Amino acid sequence: MHGQFRIGAKLVSSQETFVARAAADGSDLPGAFSISSAADVAEACALADLAFDPFRETAPALRAAFLDRIAERLAANGAEIIARAMAESGLPQPRLTGELGRTCGQLRLFATVVREGDWAGATLEPALPARQPLPRPDLRLRRIAIGPVAVFGASNFPLAFSVAGGDTAAALAAGCPVIARAHPAHPGTSLLAAEAIAGAVADLGLPEGVFSLIQGPDHALGAALVADPRMAAVGFTGSRSGGLALMAIAAARPVPIPVFAEMSSINPVILMPHRLAEAGIALAQGFVGSLSMGAGQFCTNPGLVLAVDGPDLAAFVAEAGTALASVPAQTMLHGGIAAAYRSGLARLDNAAGVDTLARGVAGSDACGQAALHVVSARTFLANPALAHENFGPSSLVVRCADAAELHTVLAALEGQLTATLHLADKDLPLAAELLPLLERKAGRILVNGWPTGVEVCRTMVHGGPFPATSDARTTSVGALAIDRFLRPVCYQAFPDALLPAALQDSNPLNLPRRQFT
């Protein structure tokens, strides 16, 4: 593990270095990682700016081949990548094997999207020279890449939401050079993913500035990247405080830029009365499975359960408590996350009116112990801190007096990535009443499923109103994620020879185009 970061094709060392620590025990892992300086950031940004015009005009087929090649290279080096990611993140092999598959799948999905060409939004309105009172000029529209994009790796998905993750795939697909800021908790994994991208850049003969990787333990590094005048947008998945900090930097620039931050969500799950009555036990088991999977370190973890109080809810809670008690302690992503989780649990334990219902098996300080708490709707509504995300395998059951109070609790929630309804046919009228409120609150609404497990597809929305994300009009997972990095340009009365290929009369790129009269 060479430990160098990367400015385009160049590997760079620094005097000072930092190390990665094993999630399981905090021990140093192999590799001394060089730390990017402000000057390095500026150099990467300059290269990205230089690469921007040629890269955004690459033919869709070439860009698609590039994305496919990154996937191939990741898969080819899968064993090494997974081993390193296991050590750095503490996530188990099957999970990371799945995550690598998903990461490759995302890249291939965007390759398909780029080939299909709808992303270009090519639209033609021919001249109407005889129109009265004024002729109409020939007008054509396409979407172009927005500019170089800063991608911040997330700690909880060292592959799928990190250096070669969804934000990078979407930005590259749009034609934007990417500068990835590695998450300092997994610098080795980041480096290996970066090698796959840089290798694909070289394989396809693309400008080197299409991709750079910067590394370092300090927040100042990311701040410098977002503040650089050559950056045009930011993709981020992480904490609310981290996302808000980047949004503030981006808004304060002389030229503000969009930050697509996915930040915080407790993903309410509503157990509707008839469904709770008919399947409470099964629901409890499914719930605990979703809650504890991956040590609860998913953006879509079900951190809040709402139901009308009564014997059915009591049975659910009892069964969930039993199931949870045998959930093994799991290594969390890094010591900071484990400590923050423990503090969050302590706050819940000590919060007035909150009952500790169950705990999973205890483990070392590196581990997250599953936990379930119960509270009345009244107490929940009186204490907004109870609605804050506690990242890890913890959830809070809110007992509502009736459907009206359940509605009140939902209405009081902040924006969410997901909302889930567990319902029987007889619950449909109440579900239909709640739906408009759920649509206002969340980017994805599920029926009779669990919010963990995000399908990477055409219809996925991994987004939602603030603070789930900084911009509810977008998604960070799925084909629509490319829209974040494109902007429309109108070409008026252009001679065919000057038009970009996407809009020339002969349609040399064979793009799908809309034509109006």
Place this chain on the structure above:
Amino acid sequence: MHGQFRIGAKLVSSQETFVARAAADGSDLPGAFSISSAADVAEACALADLAFDPFRETAPALRAAFLDRIAERLAANGAEIIARAMAESGLPQPRLTGELGRTCGQLRLFATVVREGDWAGATLEPALPARQPLPRPDLRLRRIAIGPVAVFGASNFPLAFSVAGGDTAAALAAGCPVIARAHPAHPGTSLLAAEAIAGAVADLGLPEGVFSLIQGPDHALGAALVADPRMAAVGFTGSRSGGLALMAIAAARPVPIPVFAEMSSINPVILMPHRLAEAGIALAQGFVGSLSMGAGQFCTNPGLVLAVDGPDLAAFVAEAGTALASVPAQTMLHGGIAAAYRSGLARLDNAAGVDTLARGVAGSDACGQAALHVVSARTFLANPALAHENFGPSSLVVRCADAAELHTVLAALEGQLTATLHLADKDLPLAAELLPLLERKAGRILVNGWPTGVEVCRTMVHGGPFPATSDARTTSVGALAIDRFLRPVCYQAFPDALLPAALQDSNPLNLPRRQFT
């Protein structure tokens, strides 16, 4: 003219009032306009919030009929509206007749867009129960309205960019209730436009909160509207300082919201060497026509001309000066704009290295006197203030030593709504070289035309990088403007009965839908 503002169906009076002033001479116009208080704003926002869920779920056919009805009502009251707008804005009758036609045309375009249904982005991915290793649930996506929208009327388009203007049309088309904040320079025109919308709300039996109009002379009114937690987005056309102020308020909210502000642009026009040689005189005449039209009070006014210095540019400049000298003084929109324009001209007159080439006919203090200045590229680059918009019939010719210096000047410009190339066939190679830079700088690029005159159509982009707008990924004119006010929602494993009509199996709304396997 009753002078009351409007909270839904209710007309409201206040103790204190303000008056509209004639643009031509500052005299009081008929009508005492009530001033909306903070409590009125809150009441309008509460009504909008109440109307949001039912309005966003109206059938497209109903929403389209509503937009058409607004257009009908505006057209039916056209004589009164135009007369009032003439008095308040000083704009001449033919211009306002055209603008009213455009306003109605915008509403009708959005009616068509709503009927066509592409805006909903309905997309279906059926369940794959047998997929390995995991089944895929049924997933469906549609776009829904973002929430109540605050629309700020612009002074320079009292109809097309004001109460019933493009932002309102796009927001209503998306299914968003609108609270219009009338521009205080044309409260009577605003009131008449609001009557048309409120009349259409009643005609179609829509919830009254779909539309409110607030009035008042103070900035605090708009600030309160943007800060209200029930508002979800802002549409604004106006000054850079005004737009930045709203962006700051929106970003500082507990829940930040998007501001779509169209602010500032000097719309560079590049006269390429061969075209300048073959048609310099005609170009000069066309240029002066575009520059002085409507007293230069267009967002797309050609405020900057770039060319390589030499005898052809000298001939253009001489002819432009001659043509400009006979441009009559024209009443500006209000005293504040006329005064700001005069100050801007004085700054240009006194700027080191800037030559005053010509002045149009002088007029009263209410008028804008056309003006043309000339400067070397070197001086222009050394003094960034020379690139600031001076709203009115003023333009600055920048003499460049060669094509490289022209490129340097372009690269130094801020974001623009438009950029224009005047070219002959022999200029194509140089134009092709400049194009990537122009694409980075502007939302619309024109060949051999003038940027004033914005077609309302499918392919129009009236947007562009900051500070032309706050979000280059959108447009405020044309069919794509609806995208600003929509957000995607994913429905996972919904029973058909619970799905919104847009996504039900039988497609009862007959929307265009994409289906993937």
